[in-house]
Amino acid sequence: MPSFTFAPSDMTRADAPWARRLAAETEGELMLDTASRGRYATDASIYQVMPAAVFVPRSDRDVAVALEIAREHAVPVLARGAGTSQCGQTTGAGLVIDTTKHLREVTGIDVDAMTATVEPGLVLDHLNARLKRHGLWFPVDVSTSAQATIGGMAGNNSCGSRSIRYGNMVHNVVGIRARLADGGELDFGPVAAATGRAAAVAGFVRDLAATHRSEIVAHWPKVLRRVGGYNLDLFDPQSERPYTSDGSVNLAHLLVGAEGTLAWSRQLTLKLAPLPAAKVLGVVNFPTFRGAMAAAQHIVTLGPTAVELVDRTMIELALANPAFAPTMAAALIGAPAAILLVEFAGESKAGLVEKLVNLVELMADLGQPGSVVEMAAEAPQKALWEVRKAGLNIMMSLKGDGKPVSFIEDCAVPLEHLADYTDALTEVFARHGTRGTWYAHASVGTLHVRPILDMRRGGAAKMRAIAEEASALVRKYKGAYSGEHGDGLCRGEWIVWQFGPAIDAAFRAIKRELDPANLFSPGRIVDPPKMDDGALFRFPPAGAPAPYRTIALLPVLDWSAWNVQNDPLTETVMSPGSGGDSTGGFAKAAEMCNNNGHCRKFDAGTMCPSFRVTRDEQHSTRGRANTLRLALSGQLGEGAFTGDAMREAMDLCVSCKGCRRECPTGVDMARMKIEFLAHDKQRHGWTLKDRLIAALPDYGHALARIAPLANLRRPNGWLAHFGERVLGIAASRSLPRWRAETFWRTRDESLFASAEETLAAARAGGKAALLFVDTFNGLFESENAHAAAHVLHAAGYAVHTLARARGHHCCGRTALASGRVGEARARVAGLIDALLPFAEAGVAVVGLEPSCLLTLRDEALAMHLGEKAVTVSKQALLFEEFVAREAKAGRFDIAFTPVNAPILVHGHCHQKAFGATGVILDVLRLLPGAKPELIESSCCGMAGSFGYEASHHAVSMQMAEASLLPAVRAAPGAIVVADGTSCRHQIADGAGREAIHVARLLARALPAR
Ligand SMILES: Cc1cc2nc3c(=O)[nH]c(=O)nc-3n(C[C@H](O)[C@H](O)[C@H](O)COP(=O)(O)OP(=O)(O)OC[C@H]3O[C@@H](n4cnc5c(N)ncnc54)[C@H](O)[C@@H]3O)c2cc1C
Ligand code: SF4
C-alpha cells in the first residue's frame, strides 16, 4: 500500500488531465489556485498539508464523477465537512471534496421509526431545527453543532456532552449508503439483511474479528469513549455500551469513525430520540479538583444526561467577565476549586426535581453536605451552559506563540481512575514546564486538557514526551488514548500502541478489502505519519524543510497587543511589542484563528454574513484569516499580501465586526481589512469612488447647499447609470438625499449649552452631555440629531455640541472604509482633541451613528494617538447606552407618553459587536406600553458603502433578505427602529418601510410642554 505522501506539486496544474476532466465533466467548482488550496490545507489541528485541489460538488452525481476521475488518475480523495477536526483528519495532499455547500438535504424523516436520512454535508443544528416540530432530535450534541456536518460526525465517530445517555455516533447511525473506491455503491446497514457485496464485506470483517478475537479482548479499551482505529469489534462490541440496543450487528458501524478512509458516505440514516420535555441542573461545588474527579463515578449512578466539569481557571475567567459573572456567581458556594454541572432530563419537571434531591443526598453521603446549587428553571441552566462554552473560548484566545495544543485532549479513562489520572497528568505537565486547564465530560471519563506548547520552538519534542507519559497513564488505567476527536495525524501513530500489531494488521486488511488503491484519505488510521513531523505543522519549526516565517511589514495600525509571547506555566502575557513579529503583531493577530470553524455558523449573532449568503470558505472569517496568514508568511508568493487572492478574500467582508465579538479567539477581521486596504490601496492606488467616500465630510457641506442639483440622480436614471460606469455605484440604488437643512445650519440653539456651561455642570456633579453629531446624521438625517438634543434637554442635561468654523468634526470612518488611514487618523485626532476637555471632566460623549461613535472605542485606540484617545474612549457612549445608564441611575425621569404600536428593533452590527443592542430595548421600555422585539438578524447588508456598490448589490440584498427584510415585511404595522444610517437605508430600499433612530421615537413620546 503506498505510504502517505506530501503534496506532489506537479499534481496541481489546471492542464493536468484529471483537472481538465473534473472541470469538463462535472458542474461543481474546482479550485486549483494556491490561496484556495491553502484555505483547505488546515483544520482545527496544528497541521497543514496543501491539497492538490479543492472540489465543491453541486450534486451527488458530481461526487460520483469526481471519484471516478480520481480513481483513474490516482489522485487521493479527502472528504471534508466543516473541517472542524482537531487532529488533522481533513488535511491531506489529495483532492479535497467539500460537502457543505450543496450536499445538505434531509432526504427523509420517518417519525414512526424515529429515523432521518440525510446527505453528508448537512449541519447538525440544521437537522435538529427540522426535527423539532416532530418532537425529535438527533442527540449526538457535539459542541460544534452549529457547523459540524453529519458526514464529518460519522467520519470521526463524534460524541456529545450527553453521550452517557445517548452514546456516540456509532450508537446512533443505522445505515450509510456509500460509494466505494472501485466505483461501486453499497448500503452499509443491518448485517442480518445484507446480501451480495454487503454480505461479503460483513463476512470478511466477521472472519477477521474471529481470527483476532483474543487480541481484541486483550487490547480493546472497555470504555464508552473509544474512537481510535476501525470498529473491528462490531460483531462483539467491547464498548461499555453495545452499538445496538437489540444486540444486532450493523455494518454501517464499520464506516463510523473510519475518518473517510474506507468509503464516501453519500447518505446517512440516523436514529432519532424524543426531545426531552424537561431538564434540571445541579451544580456541585468541590473544595478540591481531585474531589470533583473522585465524585464523578458516584454521580453517574443517579442516571444524569450530562456531568460536565468546570475547573477553577475557567470559573475565574467567568467571574472576571462582567457579562458572565452574575451567572457564574449564582452557581457557586464559596470559592470552589471545581464544579460539576449535573444535568437530568426527562418527561416532567416534577420527576426531575426528585433527581436533584437525590443528588443533594448523595453529596451529603459523600461528606459534602450543602454543596449543590439546584437549578430547576430553564433560564439559569441555559445561561450556565453558555458560560461554560464561553469560558473555553476565552481560554483558547491566549495571545503569543504558545497555544493550548490538542493531542492528548480526549483520552478517556474509567471513572474510578479519573482522580488519579488527572493528578498524574498534572505532574507530567509540570515536569515539562507547562500546565493544562481541564473541562468537559466527567460523566464518561473524557477530560479535555491541552498543554500550552509553542510549536515553532521546541513544542514538538515536548508534545512527544508528554504523549509518551500520558499514554503510559492511559495504559495503566486501562483507558482509551483516542476518546472523542479521532486519530487523524496526531493520534494515528498511537493506533498500533493502543491495539497491538496484530489488530493493526487487521485494520490494514480492512483498508485493503475496501480501498486497495488507497484512494480515500491515505495516511489516516493505516500508515499514519509521525505526529511530530514538523513538515506537517501549520507553523513548521526551525529545522523543518520550510520553517514558518513572516514577511517584513510596517503596519499602519497598532497591533502590538498581539506582538507578544506568553509563559505556558502562568499564562502571563509579555509586554506589547515584545513578541518578535516582523509585521508588528499583525501576523500574530491573523494567526489567532485556530480554524475551529465557529464563523461557519448560521444561528443567532452576526458572524459571518458573507459566509452565510455564499457558503464559500473563502468568504468566512476563517477563510480570510487563513488567506492573511498564508500571504503574510510568504506561502502565496511574493507580494501576495496586496495581490488578487487577498483582495478577493477581503472583497465581501462587510466590516461588520461580528467576528470581533463572536470569534472565540477574537479575530477582528474588520480591523484587519483596514490594515489590508491601507497597503493594497497604497500599492495599487485609490479609485475616484474611494476618494469621494473618504472626503464626504469635507465636500458634503458644499453639496448640501445645492441639494436640488445634487439630488438630480434618480435610481436607474441616466445619471445613475453614468455613476455606475464611472464610480461603480449600483444604478438601481437610491442614494441618501442631500438637504440644505443640515444639523449645523438648523439646530435649535436654545437646546444647547455652551462649552463652559456644560463643563461647569459636569464639575458640579450635575447633568451634562456632549452630543457628537456625525457626518451622516448631520448632513442627511438631521432630524435624529434634533430629536436626541430635544430628549437630552427635556431630561435636564446641559447639552453641548461641537462646532467648527467650516465643516464639522468627524471620526474618520469614511476614510477608514477607503483604506486612507493617514487621513482617518488626522480626522479622529482632531475630534479627540476637541472632545478631550469634556472627557477629562467626565462629560459623556453621546453619539447617534454606531459606526461613528464606536470608532472612538475601537479603531481610534489602534491609531497611535496615545492616552488622550483612551480618555475619550472611556466617555464615548451611544445615545441609547447613555440614556439606559442614566435611567438606571435614576437620573432620567421623563414621563413619556405611551406607545401602542408594536416595535421591531434591528441592531447595527457594530452595536452588536459592542454588546449594545440590549440597551436599545431597555431604553424603549421607558415608553409606557412599549414591547420592543429584537429582529434576529445578522448584517443588513448595506454596511457603509458596501451595498451601494454595483459589484456587491446582489450579495447585499441576499444578506438583507436572510432575515431582516422578511421580518420587517411580516410586521406591517410595527414601528421599525434601526440606529444605523445604512440599515435604515437598506430597510427603505428593500422593504419600502421607514425605519427610525431610537432618539426619534423617544422625542415623539416626549410629554407636551
Ligand atoms: C471547539 C471544538 C469543539 C469540538 N467539540 C467536539 C465535541 O463536543 N464532540 C466531538 O466529538 N467532537 C468535537 N470536536 C471535533 C469536531 O468538531 C467533530 O469531530 C465534528 O463532528 C466534525 O465535523 P466536521 O463537519 O467538521 O467534519 P470534518 O472535520 O470536515 O471531517 C471529519 C472526518 O469525517 C470525514 N468525512 C467527512 N465527510 C465525509 C463523507 N461524506 N464520507 C466519508 N467521510 C467523511 C473526513 O474525511 C474526516 O475524516 C470539536 C472541535 C472543535 C474545534
Ligand atoms: S476566525 Fe475565529 S471563529 Fe472563525 S475559525 Fe478562526 S478562530 Fe474560529
Ligand code: SF4
Ligand atoms: S467583519 Fe463581518 S463580514 Fe468581515 S469577516 Fe468579520 S464577521 Fe465576516
